Amino acid sequence: MKVVLPDRSELELPDEATGLDAARAIGPKLAEQAVLMRANGSTRDLRLPLEDGDEIQILTTRDARDPDALYVLRHSTAHLLAEAVRRLHPGVKIAIGPPIENGFYYDFDFPVPIGEGELEAIEAEIRREIAEGREWTREESSREEARERFLAASEPYKVELVDTAEGAISLYTQGDFTDLCRGPHLQNAGPIKAVKLTGLAGAYWRGDEKNTQLTRIYGTAFYSQADLEEHLERLEQARARDHRRLGVELDLFHLDDISPGSPFWHPKGTVIWNELEDLRRRENARRGYVEVKTPLIYEQRLWERSGHWEKFREHMFLIPEGDRFYSIKPMNCPGHMWLFASRLRSYRELPLRYAEAAPLHRNELAGALHGLTRVRHVTQDDAHIFCSRDQIEDEIFGCLDYATYLYELFRLGSRFELSTRPENKLGSDEEWDFTEGALRSALDRRGLAYAVNDGDGAFYGPKIDLHMTDALGRSWQMGTIQLDSQTPGRLGCSYVSADNHEETPYVIHRALFGSFERFIGILVEHYGGAFPFWLAPVQVRLIPVGEGHRHAVHDLRDRISEAGFRVAVDERDETLSKRIRDAELEKVPFVVVYGDRESDESLAVREHGGSQSTRSLDELVAEFQARIATI
């Protein structure tokens, strides 16, 4: 048989040859360093046989940053963790242990619960296993055999997994530990050069709170110690930038159990909010959107017609009245469509772009709430574009162009994902061919690369999800652009076409920040609290050196304020150096210290994280104006 290598050359191999055999045929060094193969685009265990015509790629320890290579390393380390825990804690029952983003975990049922303090000993035992050497062997087993084996080992969770496993059963063994596992795994533990157990958490068996609560041990592993250290450094940075912590330190917002998931915005946080709101309004106007205001509370029958009553009711806050309910709106769409449908429209009115950033409420479980990134009170930068079939592509193009503008403004990297027809789709395949094609053409025309998630679209239409990458390289799902061919009809939207037919418009649902709450949370972390000048809650802080300078500083404040900038005076009874340090900690973009030597012609200016200079008031104001002119 022949297999195809990444450089398109062919490799002749005996029948039944495995990935490892292929690696050996290429070179002994490669075989020794091999950790995994990709065959026809998917990962596969090196021990599995190849088939004629397979396109293969052998990954080695040199692919230390490849996500698949890291995945197999971490999965293998999870097995070492289970082996170590069983040795150190006899009587423990093991559940499941998959690799995850940035690491792995394993769930255990301990006879006596353990604490964080015990992780060090477990980590040391894993290192001992690696030093001693571990090889993985793979075997296939019948269901009955595997069942007997785990019953004999008193591993009830594994027995249950065998009973519910689909397809063939495979087992992997290293040392004296055998696990039920689909693989793939490393050949041996040699490539695992760095391991760290990172924490403990409770987790229900199979994620169901009616089941036993297990102990989840988290960890991570790398092909080098340097990579682990870099990872820990990034985690530390992320902790330092955590928006929940910075939000309090910078006096932006806080959360309170009196209204879970609904932030209290302090004056400084509200400044940031309003700057984003001004940006939204200005860009919407420039791009042909019109603003509307629709009710917050609606009678049950609206939700019945829109389909939310059936599909989304448990996430809605309901208000009983008589034997019916009103609901606080969890989204703007039905209100906008009801407004559109309030009279018969003409094709001349299309495209009609309704924008509204109303407060929405979604009854998220209290346990799922997280800072500003998962809230109950959510304010989308929402819009609904009513358009005809032949306007779809241009309108999607316009949304993509708008999104790209925003992400560049905030210096966020962006990534686009197109989701196509799901199994429960409404509408014909011809219709989906057309709508998916329109979204693809818009992406291509705007010159955007994108990934495709087959089958992930909503039942009413395809969508494009917008992901952004922050300063720490983390990816966040933000906005979304969704085409809807179903809901407008359900809510009675129609227009008279050029040839005098009554037609149902398409609607594009789109939010580009996603929500104000989540977007501000991400911006706090992205900038580490050091907001660009135009977004900073306080843009300039003035510090009078002594009492005698207060009068001149108040005068200065009034003039900077009149020029349209946010300025504050720090005349607290603190030392000069303390006041300068506090302004530095609060990351105020400009600080002006005013003493005997200063005048409007000669101001001592310190820029956050930058230089000190002497400038006149006019020069300083000109600099501020230049800063905001670029947005």
Ligand SMILES: [Zn+2]
């Ligand atoms: Zn495994």
Ligand SMILES: [Zn+2]
């Ligand atoms: Zn919508």
